[in-house]
Amino acid sequence: MTSTAGMKRPKDQVRAAYYDQLGVAFGKKVRARIHWIVREAKGEDILDVGCSGGLVPILLGREGKRVTGIDVSPEAIAEATSALKEEAASVQSVVMFSETNIMSFSANRQFDTVLMTEVLEHIGEPERVIQQAYTLVKPGGRLVVTVPFGVNDYADHKRTYYLKRLIEQLTPYGTIEKIERFDKWLGVTLVVQEHVQPGRMLSAEEVDWLEESFEFVERMHLAEVVRLKQVNKRLEQKTQHVAEIELRIVEQSNEQVKLEQQVSEINQQLEQLAQQYTLVLKRYEEALVSNMEVLEANEAWKSKYRSLANSKLGKVIVRYWKFRRKLSRRLARRR
Incomplete structure (x- = not known):
């Protein structure tokens, strides 16, 4: 779910989002993407590149699949290992995690499915990583890729993905079987084949799909703009209300100061009268x-x-x- 780059990254929140800890609506969107990835992981032997906190490998392990999760982040592997310890022994026996970069990862076998979810946008030269992943997939196996769809300018994102560039990077290694969009994410399933002609034009159906996706995301952003304007208007009203309250507080404070001054003056007068009264009483007594x-x-x-x-x-x-x-x-x- 995260980058294989070597820079220190913020803590991954996919697990928290999956279990609705970041909101029910966001959790629903994240689950739709995670469950699609799980469904596309065909076969018994799975490699998850950039496994982050280990959510997908554990979900696949619960289905009895043998899963290897790798990530360059020691914090991510520690989190994944900790989460795995809470699983049943049957899950722990089929899932393993390793702090490894895909470019240096070696295995004595190829995998039925290699997952690279939210990885490529973090890579400066993704073609090298795709080539390495291709060598780890069995002929006829699957390479499952997800990336943020459109502008997603996080600090460690090195590129923006729409559809054309991703297809150009993947088609030299097989046939595109499935293209999906999940809210602001794009998912592609590639069936790995040998001797595939490089380069591929978008089909009319894919262009239609892309335009519909653009419209969906644009409307989503416009709706967010409208929502933010409404929020800003409410904030301005609240700010004005707060300013009025603060003004009344200042006025009341000034009035209180005046009253305190009057009370002080009255106290002084009472003290003088008391002194005079004491003197009169003394004279009367005499x-x-x-x-x-x-x-x-x-x-x-x-x-x-x-x-x-x-x-x-x-x-x-x-x-x-x-x-x-x-x-x-x-x-x-x-x-």
């Missing part, structure tokens, strides 16, 4: 104490007066002043 002393003094004089008035001398004096008042009133009436 005055109250002073008045209490005066009242206590008056009470002492009243007591002394009552004691004097009740004495014999006091009674005489009181009668005397009463007499004087009566006499003064009589004289005043006579006048």
